[in-house]
Amino acid sequence: MRILKDNVILRILNSYLVDSPQPANLTYLWNFGSLLGLCLVLQILTGCFLAMHYTPNVDMAFNSVEHIMRDVQSGWIIRYTHANVASFFFTFLYIHVAKGLYYNSYKSPRVLLWSIGVIILILMMAIGFLGYVLPFGQMSLWGATVITNLLSAIPVFGQDIVELIWGGFSVSNATLNRFFSLHYILPFVLAALVVAHFMALHIHGSNNPNGVTAHADRYPMYPFFIFKDLVTVFAFFLVLSIFVFFYPNLLGHSDNYIPADPMVTPVSIVPEWYLLPFYAILRSIPNKLLGVLAMFGALLIFLILPLTDISRIRGNQFRPAMKILFWFFIVDFLILFWIGSQHPATPYLEIGQIATAFYFAWFIVIVPLTGLVENTLLDISTKDKS
Template sequence: MRLLKSNKLLSVVNSYVVDSPQPSNLSYLWNFGSLLATCLGLQLVTGIILAMHYTPNVDLAFISVEHIMRDVNYGWLIRYLHANGASFFFIFVYLHIARGMYYGSYKSPRILPWSIGVIILVLMMGTAFLGYVLPYGQMSLWGATVITNMLSAIPWIGGDFVEFVWGGFSVNNRTLNRFFSLHYLLPFILAALAILHLMTLHVNGSGNPLGVSSNSDRIPMHPYYMFKDLITIFLFFLAMAIIVFYLPNVMGHSDNYIPANPMQTPPSIVPEWYLLPYYAILRSIPNKLLGVIAMLASLLILLAMPILDTARVRGSQFRPLMRFAFWVFVTDFFLLMYLGSQHAEEPYITIGMIATAIYFRWFVILLPVIGIIENTLMDIATENSDKH
């Protein structure tokens, strides 16, 4: 019986990792999946170790983090790996999504893995926000207060719902306990979704840079792409080592090394860098409820890409108009990231409104219109070639 179970497990590993047929022309842009799996594993291991020493109490949380840094053997290393690992996680997931958008990975028959990927992104952001609150520095407390207060925008039940989330009338011990429990639990749900993402991708296989069928030209995952993945994984570990040993706080906020003080508001309240574009969208809309809806819509609109993209050709490799539009979107995303880090004052408010309008119009107007234009040009070119 044990031998039978072992053989089944080995056959699954062989199917997904060893003999899995892959297109022969995949570039290094297809390595982000293995990098994200490595990041998730690192976050799980370091998170479990940190949880052994962390105390979810408003009076002891900050002290317990300092205890980890100073007294636990290699605690500083574990903490910095976990904190910077979250940043690398988001770097890789943004690049992974950008590659999917550029090469049309969201089109049929890969709509399901794309949709699961978007759900993973939303869950990642929630998990990262919960983790940012746990050190209970100044930015943790006030970031939690501001972000959870967004729930008060819900009509009729908003105020009561905020108090329900807090477990009181402000961020307190109950809030910290709830956030810690959820932050510990959600990564395991993320891992389950990542496995589901891989399983659905395995049904039709990966796309490729050309956007055409590669069923006639596939090679096994091992050894060809296994070693290719190892190259980028080693480069990731090298970059992580440089950050952890020489620049451990470069992606964090200095105010979070000040113990939380509910009587003193920081000069500026900003989330972590990877949430800044969505924070800018939230702030750019004067109405609180509409701002929250816009922030959620800016993520969930990715689910509509298979419908909004009207082009018959997959990806942007042979679509000059779409290539230009893609880089317009990337520029706008980085602009929103910058605006989210600035004070809510002019000219940043006005520029934020324009950048937010561009963000949504890119999906709703530019993406389908470019597809229609390119389809029309393709039909004209086909008719002309038939005449000759």
């Protein structure tokens, strides 16, 4: 019986990682999936080691991180690797999502694959925020206070929900314990979702730069694409090593290297860099409740793309207008990155409002309208030929 089970496991691994047929024209943009899987493994491993020495207590959390850095053998490497891989994780994720948008990977028959990917994105945001709080520096404390306080905008039950999350009337030991527990457990939930994502991918196979599903001209995963993935894996390790050994704090906020002090408010409260676009959307709307809804809606809106993109043409490389509009969206997203790091004052507030309006309009108005025009022109072209 055990031999039978082992054979089943080996057959599954073989079908996914060895004999899985992949389109021959895949580019290096398709390597970011494997890089994301590698980042997840690194984060879980380094996180488990850090948890052995971390103390989730408001009086000892900051010092326990310093203890890891100074006293634990190679602790500084583990801590800096964990912190910097988080930034690479989100960088690769944004590129992976942008690739999916450009090549229309959300269209049928890959709607389930896309939907699981969006859930993974939202869960990663939550895990990243929880981890940002754990060092309990100034930005950790005030970031946790501001972001959790947003839920108080919910009518009737808002303040009760905030106090339930805090475990009291402010960010305290109970809050830190809960955030630590969730930050430790949720990556394993994320890993389960990644497996589901991988299974959904295996059903219909990868999309390709042409956007057209073709069962011909495919190569097995091993050795062709495994070795192709290794090129970017080694490049990633090289760049990560440069960050860890030479610029470990480049992507961190300087205020988070100051112990948390509830009596001193930082000049500017900002989340980690990878959450800045959604923070900019939150701040661009004057109404607190609408701002919170817009922030969460900015993530959930990716789920409607399979419905709003009605174009019969697959892949933006065959859609000149949509290709230009896609790059407008990327520029808009980068503007939101910039606005999220600035003080909410003129002219940044007005620029953020315009960028936020374009962000939502792109999904709700621009994408379906462009698809409608393309379908109309396609019908006219077909009638002319006939």
